[in-house]
Amino acid sequence: xIRENPSESSRIWIAGKPVEEWLxxxxxxSRCCSVRGGTPCRxxxxxxxxx
Numbered sequence: 001x002i003r004e005n006p007s008e009s010s011r012i013w014i015a016g017k018p019v020e021e022w023l024x025x026x027x028x029x030s031r032c033c034s035v036r037g038g039t040p041c042r043x044x045x046x047x048x049x050x051x
Contacts, residue, residue, distance in 0.1 A: 010042050020044055 012019040020027050025044040032041035044051050 025046045029040040
């Protein structure tokens, strides 16, 4: 699933809403570590910090 849709990887749901809605975060992607073979991974940006 991660390779097909990286924006859905590691998505967390709370009370039926994704965590980015609760945090007013934007979702993006970055290149994962070598363990994942460099495939895209999901990131979230909250108040200028990217996780």
